Amino acid sequence: MGQKILVALDDSRNAMRTIEFITKTFSPSENDITLFSVLPDTAALCDMNSPELTPYFLSQHSSFCQLEEQKKQLVDGALKQAKDILVKAGFDNDRIYLKVQVKKRGIARDIIEEARCGYSIVIMGRRGLSGVKEFILGSVSQKVIHGVKDISVLIVN
Numbered sequence: 001m002g003q004k005i006l007v008a009l010d011d012s013r014n015a016m017r018t019i020e021f022i023t024k025t026f027s028p029s030e031n032d033i034t035l036f037s038v039l040p041d042t043a044a045l046c047d048m049n050s051p052e053l054t055p056y057f058l059s060q061h062s063s064f065c066q067l068e069e070q071k072k073q074l075v076d077g078a079l080k081q082a083k084d085i086l087v088k089a090g091f092d093n094d095r096i097y098l099k100v101q102v103k104k105r106g107i108a109r110d111i112i113e114e115a116r117c118g119y120s121i122v123i124m125g126r127r128g129l130s131g132v133k134e135f136i137l138g139s140v141s142q143k144v145i146h147g148v149k150d151i152s153v154l155i156v157n
Contacts, residue, residue: 017157038103080098
């Protein structure tokens with residue numbers, strides 16, 4: 001019997017290492033894999049067009065919104081690339097799902113919420129923060145590990 005696997009991804013090298021790990025570790029048959037990414041919610045900021053905004057903000061507004069759109073395109077491309085790698089490794093194209101959502105509560109909390117939708121395992125890469133930064137700031141992977149109950153979490157280095 002296969003597993004329902006949630007793979008939390010972004011557009012980083014660590015994310016692609018996670019996909020390579022999956023191809024070497026999991027059987028291509030009978031597994032349902034959801035490639036999941038959370039994007040920042042910038043819609044409200046990009047829709048702002050008020051005369052009360054500072055001139056500097058207005059001058060940078062367009063550039064910022066273009067960068068955010070490029071980020072979304074990068075994430076979409078990364079998820080499609082990850083799916084292609086899995087399919088080439090023998091995973092069933094029809095059992096690989098792409099899901100991108102705008103951040104609702106926080107990246108880690110959104111991953112945790114998605115994980116509670118019947119997944120048996122969450123797989124994600126490490127961010128690569130130094131020990132001190134990770135201790136002070138926390139990390140998405142640490143928050144997910146502590147936030148899910150009765151679901152395995154696998155962190156790929």
